[in-house]
Each structure stands twice: as C-alpha cells, then as structure tokens.
Amino acid sequence: MKKVSEPTVGRLSLYLRVLTELGESGVGTVSSEELARRAGTTAAQVRKDLSIFGTFGKRGLGYPVDALTEELRRILGLGRRWRVALVGAGRIGRALFGYQDFRRQGFYIEAVFDRDEAKVGQEWNGLVVRSDAELEKALAEEEIDIVIVAVPAEAAQGVVDRVVRAGVRGILNFAPVKLHVPPDVALKTVNMAVELESLSYALANGLAVSRRRGRANRE
Amino acid sequence: MKKVSEPTVGRLSLYLRVLTELGESGVGTVSSEELARRAGTTAAQVRKDLSIFGTFGKRGLGYPVDALTEELRRILGLGRRWRVALVGAGRIGRALFGYQDFRRQGFYIEAVFDRDEAKVGQEWNGLVVRSDAELEKALAEEEIDIVIVAVPAEAAQGVVDRVVRAGVRGILNFAPVKLHVPPDVALKTVNMAVELESLSYALANGLAVSRRRGRANRE
C-alpha cells in the first residue's frame, strides 16, 4: 500500500460521516463529485484518497455507499471499542466527558484522573475521578488505548511523558503547547488559541492568508 | 509583503507563546534553534516564517525576546479586544464559556445564543443567554467580530449562513461538519471526531501515517 498522508486520513473521516448520512437516507450509490461536494473537497481528491486503499467504485456508476462505509470504518480502525482515559478534570475535561459524542464511533472514556484532591473521589456519571498518583497503574489495569490530555499547559509534557512510559500509544492533547513524543506514539493536538489567533490574523490583515490554489479562505 | 501561508500563521501563535514564556523568565535573546526546539519545529522554519514579516534578528546573536513578542502580537492582530459571540449553549458551548483562557489574548465572549427556549434567559456569569431569533440583530448591536459555532452538525450550516449575512467575518466551528462560507469570511474548524479517528487509524495501522520528512508521528 502506498504512503498515506495525514490530510488524507483526516478526509477519510469526513467521507465516512457523509457516507453514513447518505446510507441512512437510503442512497445506494455516490459519485466522487457528490461525495466531494458534501465533504468540502474535489472529486479528483476523493478518487485519489480512496484509490490508495483499493478500488471501491464502479466506472460509470460511482461508489456503493454501504460497502464503502464499511470499508472506511475498517480502514480507520473503527470496528472495535477504543478505551480512552481523560487526564485533567477541569473545565475542558468535564466538557469532553459530558459531550462524548464520539461514543458513537467507539471511543469510550473508561477513567478520569486529576491531581486536585478535591476532585478525586467525585463521581461522574458512574465513574469515580481517580488520583493522578494512580495514573500509571490504572492505565495498565484498564488497558487504556488513548489518553486525552486536558491539563494546564505547564503540566502537559509531564503527563505525556508518564503516559508514554506507561505504554499508551495514542494521545489527544488539548493543552495549548507543542508536546514531544517518541516516533512510535501518535499525538494530535487541538489548540484553540492557535485557531483563534489565526482568525485574528485573517481579520486584522484583510483575509490575506494564502490558501492552496487560491481557494482563499474557504474550508 | 510575501504571501503568508496558513501553517505559517499557526506557527506564529506557537512562537508567541514560547516568547511570552521566555520573556517572563527574563530571557533577553533567543536563537532560531532554541525557539524552534521549544515550538516543535526547525530553526530554518522559524527563520523563514519570521523573515516574511521583516528582519527581527541579529546575526550571531539571535532574536530579541521582548521586541519580537510585541511584533508577533501586532502581526497577529492581538493588540485589540475581539468581540466574540457563542452560538449554542449546550455542553460544548458551556465548556468554552467556562474555559475562556483566550481572554488573555483579547477574545471576549460578549453574547451567547441558543434556540432552546429552556436555556434562553439563563444567566451565565452575568451574561443572559439570548434567543436564537435575536441573532442577526444582536450580532450587529454588539458589533461582534467572531462567532463560535457550537451547535449540532445539522444546524451548523444554517447558523453560519445567517451569521455571514449579518456581516460577521470570522467563524470558529466546533460542529463536526465541513462548512461553506464566501471567500471573504475566515473559517476555522475544530473537529474532534476527525482527530480521534486519525488516532484510531494510526493505532490500528501501526502508526504508518507518513509525515513530512519521515518525522513520523511527532508533532
């Protein structure tokens, strides 16, 4: 299989969402054009992305919605239950815990940690907030696959180091810092400050940010 | 001035954060190398990024921390107060409202909207949740610069269309869909589902996602 770029993987998620909707409304087949329109990209891009993993379409017809949905779920590793732990029971942590829309895709929060003793012991929807001190032990016991880091910026790298040492290979970081992990650990960062400041830049500078192919500031 | 790419603007935010920290600990000068290390990129990248906006460093010495901090704040448009509105008072909306770490950079939430009449009228930290029906009028009255969209996926495009028609030029979207806006509107999307599914892909496929220059899955 060819190399798969990060942007491609991101788009697969978007395709999957669109396909799921289409499937629910009973559509049997989509063209790359329609799929692209709904996912916010181009038909050529859709075909390129999918062709990396195999040939799923029929020329002259398009892609079979249900089969492609299944295929993408398999490719993205969504066929299983992912065990997630949340480190940091502050505002962001609580919000993520409350949201949990991602349960539908198989991401289940199985443990919550905080270093504030006042929060430890609180019961969140049947789950007891655990002490930071138990982190390593509990990650192993609960067989956690993915850790969500929702601690203050200063504490984030420390948490990540411990979590990595405990064997976790997937990290989703909400702290507004660049974190360092070994090459065999997957790290994704959601940095709201960066997003807001990009908006600020765009607004302050007359939206002069260059986008690929002059598609200006669309997404 | 040359064209400024999206990734470059994002990195400026990161540089700014690092510089602020350095300034607070009394450091007077940084090399591109040190700045790069702390921001998670390369020295050459730092120099290229900064050189777009001018020459701020001294050869043989490095960059003056305080002066560069000010310069970046100016470039990013952080010298003023940005008036932000939050549309959607659900879990995510509430979390963002509670977080508000970004106040420090001048982003102030001045209004909250929801279409659920049960939420309308609630007082959030001195701010009354307003009805969705007032949206257009209130955006103009409050001179809102940036709207944060925190509504369900199905409702997001509708909200965006109204907000754009009301003259808002900056949108930060948390709904898990690709949104369409005219070229003169800046849109940034934070899609947690995509991030989680990218992690899932990486974990399920032995971290085989190609990153630029084989830097594998670091960030």
Next chain:
DNA sequence: CGTCCCTTGTGAAACCATTCACAATCAACC
C-alpha cells in the same frame, strides 16, 4: 581594529499534496 565564531536571512533544491486530463470500464438501452 582585526580576527574568529556564531547566527541570521535567503536563494535554490527537495519534497509532497493537489489538480489535471484522459484512457479504461461499466451499465443501460436499443
């Protein structure tokens, strides 16, 4: 004030993702 060492700024090269363009293929219909 000359030499040395360090670090910037930047043109050129390398690299990678996206877009183009078209041959190959399939269903449908007569």
Next chain:
DNA sequence: GGTTGATTGTGAATGGTTTCACAAGGGACG
C-alpha cells in the same frame, strides 16, 4: 451485442511548503 453516456482510476503536471546550504553580518575579545 453494439453504441452511448457517465464515472472511475491514475500518471503527469502543477503549485506550494519545507529543508538545505551558504554568504553576509554582527559581537566579542585580544
């Protein structure tokens, strides 16, 4: 079963970002 119209899959072209590599410049110190 041939013809038509549509759409995929993909090699080549394009365009943009990152990295390289080095000349230019500046401070420090003798």
